[in-house]
Amino acid sequence: MNSTIEYLTTQLDRAIIAALGDDYAGTDPLLGLSSNPKFGDYQANMAMGLAKKLGQQPRSIAQLIVDNLDVAEVCEAPQIAGPGFINFTVKTSYLTTQLQAMHLDSRLGVAVADKPQRVVVDFSSPNIAKEMHVGHLRSTILGDCIARVLEFRGHDVLRLNHVGDWGTQFGMLILYLREAYPEALTTADALDLGDIVVLYQKAKKRFDEDAQFQEAARKEVVKLQAKDPDTIKAWNLLCAQSRREFQVIYDRLNINIAERGESFYNPYLAAIVDDLRKTGLLVESDGAQCVFLDGFTNREGNPLPLIVQKTDGGYNYATTDLAAVRYRIEIDRADRIIYITDAGQADHFAQVFQVARLAKWIPPHVEITHVPFGLVLGEGGKKIKTRDGESIKLKELLDESIGRFRNNLESRLTADSKTETPEFIANSAEIVGLSAVKYADLSQNRLSNYIFSFDKMLAEIGNTAPYMMYAYARPQGISRKGNIDFDNLGDNAQIILKGELELTLAKHLLQLGSIITEVEQDLLPNRLCQYLFELSQKFNQLYADDLNYPILKAEEPLRTSRLILCNLTAKTLKLGLSLLGISVLERM
Numbered sequence: 279m280n281s282t283i284e285y286l287t288t289q290l291d292r293a294i295i296a297a298l299g300d301d302y303a304g305t306d307p308l309l310g311l312s313s314n315p316k317f318g319d320y321q322a323n324m325a326m327g328l329a330k331k332l333g334q335q336p337r338s339i340a341q342l343i344v345d346n347l348d349v350a351e352v353c354e355a356p357q358i359a360g361p362g363f364i365n366f367t368v369k370t371s372y373l374t375t376q377l378q379a380m381h382l383d384s385r386l387g388v389a390v391a392d393k394p395q396r397v398v399v400d401f402s403s404p405n406i407a408k409e410m411h412v413g414h415l416r417s418t419i420l421g422d423c424i425a426r427v428l429e430f431r432g433h434d435v436l437r438l439n440h441v442g443d444w445g446t447q448f449g450m451l452i453l454y455l456r457e458a459y460p461e462a463l464t465t466a467d468a469l470d471l472g473d474i475v476v477l478y479q480k481a482k483k484r485f486d487e488d489a490q491f492q493e494a495a496r497k498e499v500v501k502l503q504a505k506d507p508d509t510i511k512a513w514n515l516l517c518a519q520s521r522r523e524f525q526v527i528y529d530r531l532n533i534n535i536a537e538r539g540e541s542f543y544n545p546y547l548a549a550i551v552d553d554l555r556k557t558g559l560l561v562e563s564d565g566a567q568c569v570f571l572d573g574f575t576n577r578e579g580n581p582l583p584l585i586v587q588k589t590d591g592g593y594n595y596a597t598t599d600l601a602a603v604r605y606r607i608e609i610d611r612a613d614r615i616i617y618i619t620d621a622g623q624a625d626h627f628a629q630v631f632q633v634a635r636l637a638k639w640i641p642p643h644v645e646i647t648h649v650p651f652g653l654v655l656g657e658g659g660k661k662i663k664t665r666d667g668e669s670i671k672l673k674e675l676l677d678e679s680i681g682r683f684r685n686n687l688e689s690r691l692t693a694d695s696k697t698e699t700p701e702f703i704a705n706s707a708e709i710v711g712l713s714a715v716k717y718a719d720l721s722q723n724r725l726s727n728y729i730f731s732f733d734k735m736l737a738e739i740g741n742t743a744p745y746m747m748y749a750y751a752r753p754q755g756i757s758r759k760g761n762i763d764f765d766n767l768g769d770n771a772q773i774i775l776k777g778e779l780e781l782t783l784a785k786h787l788l789q790l791g792s793i794i795t796e797v798e799q800d801l802l803p804n805r806l807c808q809y810l811f812e813l814s815q816k817f818n819q820l821y822a823d824d825l826n827y828p829i830l831k832a833e834e835p836l837r838t839s840r841l842i843l844c845n846l847t848a849k850t851l852k853l854g855l856s857l858l859g860i861s862v863l864e865r866m
Contacts, residue, residue, distance in 0.1 A: 281387075281791040282320065282376075283309060285352055286366060290322055293347035298328070311789075318357065318365035319785060325362035336362030373784045374773045380787065381842055382769060386853055388791045390432035391798075395613035398436045398606045399425045402528075402535060403619070405442035406520040407451055407478050409471055410527050411669035412662050412730075413620075416651045419719050419859065421618040422533045423803045424649070426857045431798050436536070436610060440602065441524075443517050443539035445594075447478070449498035452512050453491070454481035463512035471523045474516070496590070503544070527672055531712060532859060543601040547593045550600050551586055557637050565589035569633050574625065584629040599630045603646065604639050614645045616801065621650035621725070649801050652727035654719070662730055680711030682732050683744075706863060710736075710744055713860040717743035720858050721807035741811040743860060746851060749814035751866045752821055753848040756841070758865075760830045764845040767838055774839040779820040779827060786816050787846055794857070803858065810854045817847045 290307040308323040325340035332339065340362040347356060354367045380387040401421020404410045410418075421437070429435045452463065454477060461468040469477070484491050501509040521537065528535060551567055554560045559569045561583070568583035576582045586597045606612045617627055627648040634640050656662040662670055684707035691698060718735035721742075722728040738744045757764055775781050786809075793809045796802070820827050820843075829840045852862050 281795070282352060282368060282788060283792045286320060286322070286349060289347060289349050290324075290343070293343045294324075294328075296346035297342040298332070302328070312365060315782075317359060317363075318367040320366040320368075322364040322366070323362075325364065329362065340364050368785065370775055370781065373775060373781070373788065376788050377773050377784055377842070377846065381767075381771075381773070381846060386790060386846070386850060387788070388430070388794055388853075394432045394434060396434045396436070396611050397428050397614045397616065398438055398610055398612045399428070399616045399618070400438050400440050400602075401425075401618040402533075403440045403442065404520075404524055405447075406517050406539070407447070407471075407474050408520070409475055410524060410672040412654055412672060412675055413669055414672055415654055415675070415715070416620070416719055416724070417618050418527075418531065418533060419716050420649070420651060420724055420803065422531070422535075422859045423720055423857065424616065424618065424797075424801055426859060427794060427797050427803075427806075430857060431794065433614075436612070437534060439524075439535045439537045439539075441520075441537055441539040444502075444541040444544060444598075446495065446499055447482075448502055448513055448516070449500075450481045450485045450495040451478050451516070452502075452509060453495050453498045454478075454484065455512070463508075463515065466515055467519060471519055474519070499592070527676075530676060531716070532861070540595075540598045543598050543605065546601040546605065547597050550597055550604070551593075554586060554633070554637060559633065559636055560586070569629075569636075571629055571632050574629060584633055586633075596626070596630060599627075600634060600639075603630065603634045607639060607641065607644055613643060614647070616647050616649055618649045618651070621652060624648060624650050647801070649724070651724040652722075655727050655729045657729060657731065659729060676712060676715060679715050679732060679736070680707050683707045683711040683714065683736055686736065706866070709861050709863055710747060710866075713743040713747070713855075716859055717746070717807065720803045721811075723804050724802065741807065743855075744866075746810055746814055746855060746860075747863055748866050749817055750848055750851040750855070750862045751864065752817070753844040754864045756829060756844055762830075762841060764841070764848075767842055767845065771838045771842060772835045773842055774836055776836070777827060779816070779823060780840075780843065783813075783816045783820055783843060783847070786813055787843075787850055790850055790854070797857075806854055806857060810851060813847065813850060813854075817844075 287307055287309055290309065291303065291305070294302050294305050294307075305324060305328065308327070309320060310323075312318050312321045325336040325343065328339050329336040337358060340358045344356050344358060344364060349356065349366065352368060352372045354369060357365045357367075359365055376387070399421055401424075402414060402418040404414050425435050425437050451474075455462050455474075458477060458480075459469060462474070481495075485495055486492075498509065502513060517539075551560070554569060555567075560567050561570055562568070563570075563583060566583075566585050566589050567587035568585050570581050570583045574582040574584075584596050585594060586600065587593060603615070606615050619627070631640070631646055631648070634646075640646055654662055684703060687703060687706060691703075714735040718730070719728070734740070735742055736744060738748060753764070756762065775784050789809065793806055797806050821829075824831075827840065829837070829844065831837075832840055855862055
């Protein structure tokens with residue numbers, strides 16, 4: 279089932295070629311949803327750009343295109359407006375045919391990609407010996423959503439967790455634990471992860487202040503790299519403990535991800551430096567091996583190199599990231615690689631990608647993208663912190679959201695003199711509390727900072743998870759009240775669109791495929807959130823207008839038609855929310 283946008287784009291391309299010749303094949307029709315329904319459903323704006331090239335009036339160009347345009351299967355006769363806009367109004371008969379196909383399709387009309395790709399999505403990436411905190415929230419949630427959308431579109435997705443499990447911090451921590459708590463280096467779970475984090479902070483402070491400790495820590499790193507048995511055992515214990523704690527968070531958030539930490543690439547680092555030397559890209563600077571790139575300077579305006587080997591012969595993040603790029607292309611056979619990190623790492627990845635391209639490690643067919651995101655801020659617009667100035671632990675943030683919704687639910691039940699089982703209350707609080715955190719993040723443009731507010735994200739009105747869940751639960755309530763089996767409404771049931779609210783809802787439902795394709799390409803989940811929010815609004819308008827749009831009380835065949843619209847809305851909400859990593863409740 280092709281989307282309306284795809285159909286119109288194809289027909290416009292044919293009309294442009296017929297009107298202007300083969301040289302104009304592939305011209306972007308600048309086609310999108312109409313900003314005002316009174317001008318139709320879709321609008322193409324390419325006539326203005328073509329007019330400049332051809333030296334003619336835009337309306338004349340638009341008329342020439344319309345004269346060669348055949349969209350009668352889908353639209354009423356196109357209308358030219360303003361300086362040369364071409365407006366399209368979709369036929370009601372086309373809408374009913376498309377809705378019928380959507381109703382019978384388990385994928386709701388969303389096609390699988392024509393050319394599925396092997397895609398690596400790199401996200402979350404916490405550090406060993408540290409607890410996951412609010413700073414990991416966006417990468418984890420965004421990465422999971424993007425992976426879900428790509429998987430739904432039929433791509434072969436490898437979800438990777440590039441955890442920080444190597445480097446100087448381990449020499450520092452192991453050395454400190456050997457003095458302060460040696461049992462932690464030989465016995466599993468001798469310390470809680472929270473205690474290890476505190477000891478890590480003390481080790482870091484000493485590392486910064488004590489030159490002898492700093493030197494001893496570096497020697498400990500050398501022992502780690504040399505696979506000293508005692509050091510490796512301690513390292514494995516620390517990694518295993520952190521890994522179990524991370525998994526608790528991932529299980530709660532229903533996130534599937536495979537760990538492949540920095541240590542995985544350690545055997546490949548020397549070859550990175552050797553191969554860069556062979557290409558002539560490597561330059562020695564103050565004893566370090568560097569690649570200097572155009573366009574990168576420090577605050578003083580001096581060239582800012584990408585260091586791939588330090589003066590002491592050690593490697594760093596850049597070396598590991600270069601090895602990861604190469605491995606993902608050569609071994610994982612990736613066609614597309616997506617890195618989801620905060621915007622502060624944009625320059626780092628720009629340098630890494632540029633070096634990899636100069637070294638010819640990225641073939642022309644491979645797309646490699648950094649997906650940056652802004653900060654999660656507190657109510658005052660500052661970085662969200664505890665009273666002690668520490669980053670809020672992700673576990674505590676999730677618990678707080680669940681607890682708040684539970685309190686809200688229990689208060690509402692008391693006010694309405696209703697009772698529910700403890701199991702229902704606990705399950706509802708868990709699902710809505712976690713979903714509210716996810717949705718609040720995903721509904722923001724990821725490029726922007728956003729202010730974290732429990733009150734806003736748990737609100738029952740507005741662009742929130744609870745609002746979406748109530749919209750989903752309403753058709754389920756209709757099903758229970760009327761004893762309706764939505765799966766048995768009949769394959770040949772007639773769909774009738776009589777009123778404006780039904781037409782508006784139908785048109786919005788049929789935009790699902792286009793929206794998912796946009797997210798697949800642009801990696802902006804907030805577009806899917808906005809679509810679902812607007813779908814909920816449109817359905818709620820129809821649901822509330824029982825006088826003009828009765829559902830259970832309507833006469834046949836209108837009753838069945840409206841039940842199909844209810845079911846399609848619910849299925850679309852459920853699918854869309856699942857792509858955001860959000861579960862639904864059959865009743866709220």
